[in-house]
Amino acid sequence: MRLKTSKFLLILAIFGSFSMIFSSCQADNDVRTIKLGHGLDMTHPVHKAMVFMAERLEEKSNGTLVLDIYPNQQLGSERECLELLQIGSLGMTKVSTGVLENFVPELKVMGLPFLFRDSQHRYNVLEGEVGEELLNASLPKRLKGLTFYDAGSRSFYSKTPINTPDDLDGEKMRVMESQTAINMVKVFGGSPTPIAWGELYTALQQGIVDGAENNLPSFYLSRHYEVCKYYTMDEHTAVPDELLISSLLWDKLSENEQKWVKEAAVESRVYEKEIWHEAEMEALEKIKEAGVQVIIPNKEIFRERVQPLYEEYKQVPEMKKLIEQIQAVN
Incomplete structure (x- = not known):
């Protein structure tokens, strides 16, 4: 069930206020804050990977790029977060490619049963040329894919x-x-x-x-x-998860900032793979x-x-x- 229109508009209004505050902070302190909303629990390995990304991004940028994470559907469902990205009211989100296929038809392929031979085959696909092609497939929808997270089977x-x-x-x-x-x-x-x-x-x-x-x-x-x-x-x-950034925000970042964001995202993917297997066993x-x-x-x-x-x-x-x-x- 989707958020009622009034609630959705309230979120947009809040984000508008946040954007003004953050712009002011950037002018005073040269700090850019990127808001990331998603629907997972804070104990989930993918959430932990995004926290890891936030730490790496702050280190790489010497504190000039800060990732502010809102878990547990605080800002809406996966679909609603994608829509917020498209209009530039939210900076980043993590969604299942199963939901993203409604915006990017090419990603329907990810939902085909028994598509991957095993986990290593899946990694080779998602981290190779095919994966990069699929990450960029969402650009016409104002959504830039940064990396895939392992979501197991x-x-x-x-x-x-x-x-x-x-x-x-x-x-x-x-x-x-x-x-x-x-x-x-x-x-x-x-x-x-x-x-x-x-x-x-x-x-x-x-x-x-x-x-x-x-x-x-x-x-x-x-x-x-x-x-x-x-x-x-x-x-x-x-079906993997995908980390995305609004292309409206991406285009406003400098080359160095884009490099830091992409590097931090990829490093968080490596970290997430390490803790995912442990989470499955537990x-x-x-x-x-x-x-x-x-x-x-x-x-x-x-x-x-x-x-x-x-x-x-x-x-x-x-x-x-x-x-x-x-x-x-x-």
């Missing part, structure tokens, strides 16, 4: 066991605002239901949805394991302690079921080219 979790795709038949499954995610759940026979991340716990409690899909740290930190006692590690997708241990049954299914059955998605996407020449580029990466 997404799997299904529910109130009832999911051992095969047939167990999803008729199940109401929460998905992101992503047409690719919606299509995937439909192929499995489920009923996809887009719900904002911050509203999902209540939706699970009240039976609005039967389950959802996400990575282990998000499942654990959101406490969804209190409602859903089955986690099926089919690892159907590995989450797996904690949900088992909480009584969650972890199911290891036959992934090949799930993989076979999604082949029609590939056939559909390859009907679009640009998408076919991207899929082939990704599959060709060693």
Whole structure:
């Protein structure tokens, strides 16, 4: 559910005031403050990576560039933060590429199930030429991608066991605002239901949805394991997060400032990869302690079921080219 118009306009008004204050501060102290809003919990490894970026950016700029981070959807949902970037009322945000595909069609490819052979293949794609191409694909939308963050593999979790795709038949499954995610759940026979991340716990409690899909740290930190006692590690997708800056702000930065921002972002990506694996292991241990049954299914059955998605996407020449580029990466 999206913010009511009045609340959204209030945020814009607040940002307008903030912008005036920060401009004044810059004139007096030669300090530029960049506001970064996102929807994750402060204990999430991706949030910690952005804090790391803020520290590195301040060091590189000798305190002239400061990153002010607003977590927990304080400034709106992922989609709303993207819209704020587009009009220049917010400097930076972190969103899932599943949501970003609504703005940048090329990123639909990231939501294709079983696109990556393994985690190393995913790193090679996202940190190589294909990844850089995808980061720049959002520029016409006034959004400049800085780096991708590892968000692990997404799997299904529910109130009832999911051992095969047939167990999803008729199940109401929460998905992101992503047409690719919606299509995937439909192929499995489920009923996809887009719900904002911050509203999902209540939706699970009240039976609005039967389950959802996400990575282990998000499942654990959101406490969804209190409602859903089955986690099926089919690892159907590995949809990364993307860190973006408003191109309206980017164009106002000097070459040195742009260099510092990009370097700090890349360094935070390296740091995030280090702590992500630890977060996954901790989450797996904690949900088992909480009584969650972890199911290891036959992934090949799930993989076979999604082949029609590939056939559909390859009907679009640009998408076919991207899929082939990704599959060709060693």
